[in-house]
Amino acid sequence: MHVAIIGGGIGGLVTALYLHREGIGCRIYESVPEFKPLGVGINLFPHAIRRLYELGLGDGLAAVGVEANEFTWFNQHGQLIYSEPCGRHAGYNWPHFSFHRADLHSVLLAAVKHRLGDDAVVLGHKCSGVDQDERGVKVKFTDTASGAPLPAAAADVAIGCDGFHSAVRRQFHPDEGPAQFGGINLWRGVTRGKPFLTGASVTRCGPLKDGKLVVYAVRNHDDGTQTINWAAEVQKGSWTENDWNKHGRLEDFIGYFERRRFDWLDIPDLLQRSEFVLEYPMVDRDPVDRWSFGRVTLLGDAAHPMYPRGGNGGAQSILDAELISGLLKKIPDPVAALKAYEADRLPKTAKIVLTNRSTPPDTIIETVEELTGGKPFKRLEDVISREKLVQISESYKQVAAWDIASVNRAAV
Numbered sequence: 001m002h003v004a005i006i007g008g009g010i011g012g013l014v015t016a017l018y019l020h021r022e023g024i025g026c027r028i029y030e031s032v033p034e035f036k037p038l039g040v041g042i043n044l045f046p047h048a049i050r051r052l053y054e055l056g057l058g059d060g061l062a063a064v065g066v067e068a069n070e071f072t073w074f075n076q077h078g079q080l081i082y083s084e085p086c087g088r089h090a091g092y093n094w095p096h097f098s099f100h101r102a103d104l105h106s107v108l109l110a111a112v113k114h115r116l117g118d119d120a121v122v123l124g125h126k127c128s129g130v131d132q133d134e135r136g137v138k139v140k141f142t143d144t145a146s147g148a149p150l151p152a153a154a155a156d157v158a159i160g161c162d163g164f165h166s167a168v169r170r171q172f173h174p175d176e177g178p179a180q181f182g183g184i185n186l187w188r189g190v191t192r193g194k195p196f197l198t199g200a201s202v203t204r205c206g207p208l209k210d211g212k213l214v215v216y217a218v219r220n221h222d223d224g225t226q227t228i229n230w231a232a233e234v235q236k237g238s239w240t241e242n243d244w245n246k247h248g249r250l251e252d253f254i255g256y257f258e259r260r261r262f263d264w265l266d267i268p269d270l271l272q273r274s275e276f277v278l279e280y281p282m283v284d285r286d287p288v289d290r291w292s293f294g295r296v297t298l299l300g301d302a303a304h305p306m307y308p309r310g311g312n313g314g315a316q317s318i319l320d321a322e323l324i325s326g327l328l329k330k331i332p333d334p335v336a337a338l339k340a341y342e343a344d345r346l347p348k349t350a351k352i353v354l355t356n357r358s359t360p361p362d363t364i365i366e367t368v369e370e371l372t373g374g375k376p377f378k379r380l381e382d383v384i385s386r387e388k389l390v391q392i393s394e395s396y397k398q399v400a401a402w403d404i405a406s407v408n409r410a411a412v
Contacts, residue, residue, distance in 0.1 A: 066217045081365060
């Protein structure tokens with residue numbers, strides 16, 4: 001069997017590694033002419049890290065990531081609402097890592113080339129569609145730079161890992177319509193500076209209506225400084241088509257954060273010293289009823305585009321990759337294997353897509369905001385019990401399947 005993987009992001013690369021482990025031949029076709037160190041931070045929770053460790057990538061991940069030791073939630077006044085340990089500090093058998101996306105991608109790409117060969121990844125191939133019959137598939141391409149047609153790639157199976165704007169998804173769901181805008185705009189960047197809090201804290205600060213900030217370290221440097229990833233969310237009534245690499249303007253959102261100079265972090269300074277600012281509307285897509293069409297299926301953001309909350313975008317693509325590779329090895333009929341993959345993963349990820357809209361981990365802050373009317377509190381226990389905060393946190397973990405019992409039990 002040979003598999004054509006359309007897209008060389010996290011999902012495509014991990015799928016190639018899993019297929020190779022199962023003894024299934026594959027090749028990745030990526031639209032960009034060259035990989036560049038773009039993007040910002042990404043969190044991978046223990047359920048995803050476990051899979052990457054089992055693929056033999058642990059040393060490479062530890063060399064480039066920051067192992068987080070706690071999650072923290074603060075209100076807009078800088079008061080701590082809730083904290084909990086994470087990863088191995090919470091009793092998981094695997095760590096929680098925060099990465100610069102480019103560093104994580106480099107580890108995965110290096111592993112693919114080392115194990116599958118330099119020709120396993122073909123660049124500059126933009127997918128224009130997929131044809132199939134009872135014997136196999138042909139993936140059609142155009143040259144990304146010139147737009148000229150390129151020779152089609154023949155395979156037994158094609159997996160669309162081509163992201164939010166997936167050409168494969170569009171072919172099979174042509175009437176889906178535009179992305180769903182959640183009324184939130186997102187700005188992201190990275191800033192080099194001194195560690196804050198523990199130096200390994202994944203932190204959320206402020207309710208959405210006043211501007212929410214997510215901040216965590218993604219690189220450790222020899223001089224004791226860190227590269228710190230930040231993401232600012234602000235409610236907004238309109239949007240333009242999303243592009244992760246669209247440059248944004250600091251003046252469009254810094255006003256929400258100008259008074260947030262705390263003893264644990266000077267947020268205005270962090271934003272003002274950012275190496276760059278990227279702007280991105282908070283968008284996703286409604287879950288569809290099918291991913292698999294004969295010998296073709298979807299994976300990762302192409303299958304279940306979701307809000308970038310709770311560390312689930314990259315993680316769910318890794319879980320997709322593990323399952324689809326095992327089923328293609330186990331089930332002789334590839335059409336049946338792809339349907340079994342869809343039957344398992346589609347309802348699970350659909351639930352996460354909808355939960356990320358309604359009750360993400362930030363619900364902890366929003367709940368306290370509602371109870372206090374946005375004012376500082378004197379004693380948090382007079383506002384809400386710790387048991388209630390723990391319940392909110394654990395509820396999201398159950399939906400995303402990274403509660404400690406599920407993750408550690410899965411390793412048996």
